[in-house]
Each structure stands twice: as structure tokens, then as C-alpha cells.
Amino acid sequence: MTALNYSQRQGLMTELAALKRFCLSLTNEPADADDLLQLTVERILARGMPEDAHVAKWAYRVCRNLWIDELRSREVRYRFSQTESASNDLTASHQSAGEDEVRLSQVASAMGKLPHDQRAALVLVAVEGRSYAEAADILDVPVGTIMSRIARARRSLAETVEWTPGDE
């Protein structure tokens, strides 16, 4: 394991926005996501990564492991599914009256109710465009589990967001 080389640092810089979204998928709260992102970057800088490592995958894994550690340390593994009304900042900035805003708010609310492992899988695949195999690799679960988590997540969103026939 070595310190990051130039291209790895550049790769990490390029990946920050996607990593931030992944953090958000885990924490469901922007302030926590920022903290997790900071911790992830610091951990990677402190411990380095193998020269042949895929920067994005490595960063996602470090991030996920840090989040699991955090949850363990708090002994509240699913705290965000229980506190969405108090801390769901995803919803906060989408409270204007337009239909799109309402639906954004509904999506945010539905995301807040999902278990974090479903959120993470959905964000990696549906937002970041990762394949099931890549998501499985990052989250360290079988591909079948990813498939199941994503389907359940989409199903939950569909139950919350109100679409009527003819909506675009």
C-alpha cells in the first residue's frame, strides 16, 4: 500500500461528486454526508491505496466501511429510517408548491424511509450508472442481493410518489 500517486489523487478529485451522493445515500442527511466524505478522503490519504486499485471502487468501499463503523459505534444501525421526520434534510429544500417539487419531496421522503443498504444500491446503479456486478463488488454482497435491493427500493418509491396516467 502506498501514498496516492498523482493520477489517483486526480481520480479521487474527479470522483468527489459521485462519492458525495453515495455518502448521502448512506446517511440520508447532507451534514452527515459531508462528514463522511471528509472522513473517507482523509482515510484514503492516510492509508493510501494499491497502485492497481480502481480509485472509485476503492473510495466507495472505504466510505461504506467507515459508515458501517460509524453505525456500529453508535449501535443504531438503522437510525435514519426512524428519524426521517426530524432529520430528513433531503426534503427540506423541496417544499415549494410545483408538482415536480412535490414529487421531489416525495422521493426524498421515500428515500429517507428506505434501509440504507437499499438506498446505497439504488444510488450506485440508478444514479451513478454502476452495473449490478460493480455495485455488488462495492457493497460486498452477491449480485442477486443487489437485484433484490434495487427492486424493493424502486417499489417503495413507487408506493410513495404519486403519478397519474398521462404524467410525463
Place this chain on the structure above:
Amino acid sequence: MVDNIHDLNMQQLKQDQNLSAYIDGELSEREQAQLQQELASHPGLAMRLAEFQRNDALLKTLLHSKSDIPTSVTTTLTNSRNAANKSRPWFKGLQGGLAIAATLTLAIGLTWNSDKLGFNSVKKNGPPVMSHSLAQALEHNPSRAEGWDSISNTQKMRALLTFPAADGTWCREFLVASDASHWRGVACRHDNSWVTEVIGREVFLEQETNYRPASAQDMNKVARFIDQAATDVALGRDEETALLTKGWQ
């Protein structure tokens, strides 16, 4: 009764998994064709698919609106590069960058002579020579992690770092960019003049438009020069500012 509900749920989940896999491009061609047939004949299924896709689009909008990076994070990364530069891994970092960049080292010992070369002398497709404006930039401009200083209508430069060489001179690593190419080099200050010690093509910065294969033999020459010439770590920002202010004394 309970079994029937369970079966219905499982069936629904399987259907949702199938739709999800279709959206995510995870079905084989045969499976896709089969699902497309079902979609054509089952409006409810097609509506469900459309619903999933619209929710995905909303989710993307939502998360992309929350993707701002805290300044502290970018600062941590940027400072790490500077810190790494100060403790010699900057040399390793340079090597790593050059591994991708495939530096083609070309010229050694190009001395600036304003009378002979004039301003901004550049051979077409060749490495930049030490022009008056580049020398002035090396003389006065601080090192920076990003951004450029214009040195002519067609060229810009970025000083990267400053370090002391074994012979007592000060040396600076720098980039020079034009529309056509990027170059990375090291110049040292001898008798109040900047002399290019080594310079090579910096392909890493050109990669967005062009891919160039790496040359293992050439790519480390700039890095090797720095490793051999430097007697101490690169200067920090304050030290460099003091040196620039005092005219390199």
C-alpha cells in the same frame, strides 16, 4: 390465504426485479425481447416501468442538487498534494502522474537569451524554450495547484513547486501549455538566469482530447532529475513567498 398473499408478493417482487434489470441494462437480449413483448400487451406493466423510470429521473435530480463538495474536502486533497510534495512522495506522485502522462523528455540545457530568441520562442510542435516571459514567470509567480498564468497570446504556464538543488541553486518545476500541447519541465536559476534542465511532453493534461501511450523509458526523466537534483523537500507556500519577495536571496 396467507400463502396466496405471500405468493402474490413474491410474484410482484419478481416482476419488479425484472423491470429493474431491464432499466439497468442487466437483461440478456432474449430476456429484453421477451419483456418488450409483455410490455406491449400489458399496459399496467408498461405504466409500472414508466413510473420506475420517472422516479429514477427524480432521484437523479434530487441527488445531483446535493452534490456540492465541502471546501474542506477539496482543501484536504489539495493540501495533501502539497504536503506530499514536501516530503518526497511528491516525487512518487510525479512518477505516478507521468506513468499516465507518458512524458517524452526532449531537451536539456536550453538557456534563455532574450536577444537571440526574443519573446515566447516556441518551435512548432517542439518543446517551449526559455523565453523572457517564461523566465519572468518563474522568477516572480508563486506555485499553484491549479489555474494558469498567461505568458503570451498562445501560451500559459503554471509553476508547480520550488526546491533547492545540490549545487546551491533554486529550481522550479513548471508546466507550459498551448492549444496544441502541454509540457512539464524543471528550470534552475544560475547567475540570475533561468535555465531549463529538463522538459518533456505532459500528456496527462492532454488526455481529454488525445490518448497517447506511455513510454516507460522516457516518462520518469523529469521525476528522476528532481529526485537526483533536489537536496531537500519542496518549499511550503510561506517559504516560497518569502523567497520570491526577496528576489531569490
